[in-house]
Amino acid sequence: MCGIVGYIGSKPAREIIINGLKRLEYRGYDSAGMALVNGEARIFKCKGRVKDLEEMVNNSNFDGTIGMGHTRWATHGEPNELNAHPQVSYKGNFIVVHNGIIENYARIKSHLESRGVKFSSQTDTEVLANLMEHLYLEGDLNAEQAITLALNRVEGAYGLVIICKQEPDKLFAAKKGRPLVIGVGDGENFIASDATPIVEHTQRVIYLNDDDLAIIKKEEMVLKTIRARKIEPEVKQIDLKIGEIDKEGFPHFMLKEIFEQPRAIHDTFRGRVLPDYSGVMLGGLHNVLETIAASERIVIVACGTSWHAGLLGEYLFEEYTRIPVEVEYASEFRYRDPIIKKGDIVIAISQSGETADTLAAVKLAKEKGALVIGICNVVGSSIPRETDAGVYTHAGPEIGVASTKAFTTQVTVLAMMAFEIGYLKGVITPLLYKELITELVSIPGKIERTLQVNEKALELAQRVKDTHNALYLGRGYLFPVALEGALKLKEISYIHAEGYPAAEMKHGPIALIDENMPVVVVAVKDDTYEKIISNIQEIKARKGSVIAIVTEGDQIISKLADFVLEVPETLPAFSPLLAVIPLQLLSYHIAVLRGCDVDQPRNLAKSVTVE
Numbered sequence: 186m187c188g189i190v191g192y193i194g195s196k197p198a199r200e201i202i203i204n205g206l207k208r209l210e211y212r213g214y215d216s217a218g219m220a221l222v223n224g225e226a227r228i229f230k231c232k233g234r235v236k237d238l239e240e241m242v243n244n245s246n247f248d249g250t251i252g253m254g255h256t257r258w259a260t261h262g263e264p265n266e267l268n269a270h271p272q273v274s275y276k277g278n279f280i281v282v283h284n285g286i287i288e289n290y291a292r293i294k295s296h297l298e299s300r301g302v303k304f305s306s307q308t309d310t311e312v313l314a315n316l317m318e319h320l321y322l323e324g325d326l327n328a329e330q331a332i333t334l335a336l337n338r339v340e341g342a343y344g345l346v347i348i349c350k351q352e353p354d355k356l357f358a359a360k361k362g363r364p365l366v367i368g369v370g371d372g373e374n375f376i377a378s379d380a381t382p383i384v385e386h387t388q389r390v391i392y393l394n395d396d397d398l399a400i401i402k403k404e405e406m407v408l409k410t411i412r413a414r415k416i417e418p419e420v421k422q423i424d425l426k427i428g429e430i431d432k433e434g435f436p437h438f439m440l441k442e443i444f445e446q447p448r449a450i451h452d453t454f455r456g457r458v459l460p461d462y463s464g465v466m467l468g469g470l471h472n473v474l475e476t477i478a479a480s481e482r483i484v485i486v487a488c489g490t491s492w493h494a495g496l497l498g499e500y501l502f503e504e505y506t507r508i509p510v511e512v513e514y515a516s517e518f519r520y521r522d523p524i525i526k527k528g529d530i531v532i533a534i535s536q537s538g539e540t541a542d543t544l545a546a547v548k549l550a551k552e553k554g555a556l557v558i559g560i561c562n563v564v565g566s567s568i569p570r571e572t573d574a575g576v577y578t579h580a581g582p583e584i585g586v587a588s589t590k591a592f593t594t595q596v597t598v599l600a601m602m603a604f605e606i607g608y609l610k611g612v613i614t615p616l617l618y619k620e621l622i623t624e625l626v627s628i629p630g631k632i633e634r635t636l637q638v639n640e641k642a643l644e645l646a647q648r649v650k651d652t653h654n655a656l657y658l659g660r661g662y663l664f665p666v667a668l669e670g671a672l673k674l675k676e677i678s679y680i681h682a683e684g685y686p687a688a689e690m691k692h693g694p695i696a697l698i699d700e701n702m703p704v705v706v707v708a709v710k711d712d713t714y715e716k717i718i719s720n721i722q723e724i725k726a727r728k729g730s731v732i733a734i735v736t737e738g739d740q741i742i743s744k745l746a747d748f749v750l751e752v753p754e755t756l757p758a759f760s761p762l763l764a765v766i767p768l769q770l771l772s773y774h775i776a777v778l779r780g781c782d783v784d785q786p787r788n789l790a791k792s793v794t795v796e
Contacts, residue, residue, distance in 0.1 A: 187270070187284040188212035189365070190382050191253040191346040193356050194373025194403050198252035199242055201375075205382030206235045206254045211438075211584050212284075212378060213258025214785050216269035220280045222353050223249030228280065230269040253346045253356065253376070255282035263307070271348075272311040274318035275302050279328075280348040281317075283310040284378060285363040288341035313339060317347070328352045329400060332359070336398070336411045342541070346376050356401045359411065360393040364539045364566060367391040367399060367406065369420055374401050379537075379563065380423050381582060391418045392565040421565065437783045439585035439677070443769050444636060447629035449590040450762070452579040453597045454625060462622045463615070464608060465601045473574045476556055477602075478609045480530045483508050484523075484555075486515040486546040487534040490588040490672065494595035495534050496665040497761055501600055504758070505607035515542040519549055527554035535559075536583060536591035538566025547571050560598050562591060576602070585784045587676045589769050592669060593632075593762050600625065600758060624756050628763070631753040635766045638750045642767055645732065645748050646774035649703050655680060656694060657768075658687040659707035660717055666707050666761045670768030677776040677786045687713075687720040698729040705771075706746070707764050710736040711757040721745050732771075734764050 188209025192198045202219055217238040218230035227247050231237045235256055255270035270282045287293075290309035293316055298304070302315050313335060321331035328349035336343075342362030349357070358365055358376050368375030368383035368390050375383045376399075380390055391408070393399065397416065400407045408416045435441035457465050470477070477483075483502055485495035492514060499510040513523070515533070519542055525531065531550035535543045538561040547568060550557050559568045559575030562583065569575050578594035604621050607613040613621070649655075655674060659667035668684035675682050685694055687706065698704065704724050708717045718741060724731055725745060733746035736754050743749050750767040752760075776783050 187258055187378070188256040189253070189282050189284055189344060189346055189376065189378045191356050191358065191376030192373070193251045193401055194370065195250055196373065197248045198250055199248045201386070202252050202254040203235065203239045203242065205377060206238070206256050208381040209378055210235050210256050211586055211785065213256050215259045215264030216257045216266070217255065218257075218269045218271050218282070219254040220252055220271045220282075220348055221247060221249040222251040222348060223247065226280060226348060226350050226353065228271055228273060230266050230271070232265050232269065251348070251353065251356065253280075253282050253348065260286055260309075268306045268308050270308075270310060272306060272308055272314050274314040275304075276318050276322065278321060278350050279314045279317045279331075280350070281310055281314040282346050283313065284344040285342035285361075287313055287339050287343065289339060290341075293339070313343075328357065329398075332357055333398060333411050333413065336361075344378060354402060358393065358399040358401060360397050361395045362541070362544070362567075365393045366565070367393065367401065369406070372403055374403070374406060376401070384423065388423050389420050390423050390565075391420055394570075423564070437585065437773070437777075439587055439589060439773055439783050442583055442585050442589045443766070443773065445581065446590045446593050446766065447632045447636075449578075449580040449594050450597050450632065451629045452581070453594045454601060455579075457601060458622055458626060462626060463619050465605050465622060467576050467601060467605060469576045470558070470574055470602070470605075473556060473558070474606065474609060477530050477558070478506070478606050480508060480528055480556075482528075483510045483530045483532060484525065484550070485510060485512045485532045485534065486518050486543055486550070487512075488515050488540055488542055490592050490669060491534040491536060491540075491543075491595060493665045493669040493672070494592050494599065495532070496668070497596050497662065498532065498534075498599035498603070500662050500665075501603040501758060502606075505603040505613055506610060507612050508606075513546075515540065515546040519545045523549070523553075525550055525553040525555050529555045530558060531555045532558045532560060533568055533572060534561075534595055535568050536562045536580075536588055536595075538563045538568040540568075544568055544571065560595055562594070586786055586789050587673055587772075587783075592765065596761055597625070597628075621756065621758065624759055628755070628759055631755060631763055632766060635752045635763050636770075638752075638767050639770055641750060642770035643774045645750070646771055646778055648748070649732075650775050650778040652680060652701070652703055654697070654702055655682040656690075656697065656702065656704045657682060657684040657707070658690060658704060658717075658720060659684070660687045660713035661711060662757055662761055663707040663709065663711070663713075663764060666764050666768070667705070669765055670705060670707070670772070673769055673772035674775065676789065677772055677783050678779050678781055679787070680775065687717055690720060690723065695723065695727065698724055698727045700728045700730065703730045703732055705732045705734070705768070706742075707734045707768075708742050709734060709752060709760050709764055710739070710754065711760060718742060718745070734767050
């Protein structure tokens with residue numbers, strides 16, 4: 186989950202690396218560090234944010250044309266200067282930045298200590314650096330040979346950039362299970378965890394595959410496997426604009442991304458909806474659509490917000506395709522022996538395409554013979570490359586750690602998949618198919634209207650910002666929305682919140698309700714509307730405070746609730762896309778009023794690439 190930036194060329198590296206790390210800080214912000222080469226190699230490290238590192242490096246007046254930087258989300262060792270990256274080997278020849286976990290580090294460390302090697306940090310990364318150093322000195326090897334031997338001995342996952350002081354005209358980059366991309370420039374090359382630090386310098390990139398080792402100079406790059414087989418690099422053109430990774434006048438990325446949802450959803454169905462609205466065509470599923478339609482079981486695997494989207498996928502698929510669906514936490518799926526057989530469909534959902542547990546679940550499902558479909562936002566990431574087929578969401582970069590537009594675009598893709606498969610199976614009539622697609626096309630405009638509740642959400646936030654607990658309730662399609670609303674509040678404001686199916690309130694949570702417990706009820710008009718009215722009356726009978734998300738013009742719940750936020754009317758299948766917007770805005774404003782770091786909440790990172 187850490188962020189890595191590397192540069193080799195003729196320009197000053199310091200500013201390039203610092204700016205790149207700022208763009209990657211959503212991946213981790215416990216500590217930061219940098220190595221610069223200019224005749225000598227100089228290391229700068231600190232606990233804290235990239236801005237603290239920037240001040241330190243600028244005060245030194247040191248720069249170079251080769252360098253690498255790192256922003257850390259701590260795994261091995263507490264966040265402090267000693268454990269920050271880069272980590273340096275015991276004789277100082279190897280400087281390493283690392284994203285991932287070396288699983289057999291303890292065994293390697295014990296072996297090296299028995300040979301007299303001393304360690305300075307608590308990190309597994311220092312173990313890897315010292316292994317390279319040990320092999321380099323004992324075997325009288327060059328840097329490439331030492332790195333290759335070391336990588337063949339470690340177990341686990343890594344995205345690595347390495348400098349060898351004895352060969353200071355090159356950078357080494359290696360990947361296994363963690364993302365790494367090389368930006369190809371004119372007389373310069375870049376390395377990063379994803380394309381966001383590279384886009385202002387070049388649009389030409391090479392995505393490293395597992396077990397790749399790149400030896401990078403200013404004018405050239407050699408790509409091999411860690412077993413010394415040469416590979417011809419595949420250079421791809423990326424379509425990413427600098428404005429997409431800037432705040433563009435918004436105070437936080439999260440608020441910007443909430444307001445981007447009309448555009449993001451439109452981009453997700455753009456080019457996929459037929460001109461007469463008679464259906465959708467998902468090109469990434471063209472070769473497997475009939476296989477999915479003929480299947481008897483679908484399993485959805487995901488984590489966090491993507492898991493909530495998967496729950497909505499279950500509702501959508503079962504209603505519109507009549508195929509049974511199970512939704513699994515990827516972290517649990519991979520550590521038991523799930524019953525997966527040939528003919529089963531596994532759908533893996535991940536914003537980043539690098540979520541470690543989801544990626545492992547994909548590999549397990551493929552081993553068991555399932556057809557594996559990916560739903561992902563990041564082009565060229567690991568999950569799209571590992572799956573048999575898939576659909577990109579086209580949400581654009583999501584920098585805020587708390588996902589917003591990722592959720593709504595994932596649900597949009599799942600809806601389109603369910604409709605297309607349901608029509609192919611004959612579950613959906615042509616008339617209903619067109620009605621669903623026509624309504625889908627109207628959703629961006631309806632979200633624009635929903636965003637007009639922003640000021641009212643701020644007013645509500647001012648009332649409830651000091652609460653310690655909250656309940657979120659919903660039924661049917663709106664139950665996963667309640668889960669997602671509660672997660673957003675927890676993630677960024679640190680208020681304890683839980684989501685429940687509204688009917689389950691009587692089976693325990695109702696004991697918590699009193700005048701100090703706000704209860705957020707997602708209660709737009711659908712088939713469960715009458716039932717949710719009864720649930721609200723149960724809360725009011727116990728002096729609970731009700732905040733309701735209702736359909737515009739609601740006359741019943743609006744009179745029962747203490748505060749309402751309205752959304753436009755839509756079909757039940759699309760109600761989550763509208764109802765989640767006020768919940769995102771409410772969480773955002775509460776967090777800001779509480780003085781929380783909205784874009785980089787404590788203990789979290791955007792892309793969970795470690796277990």
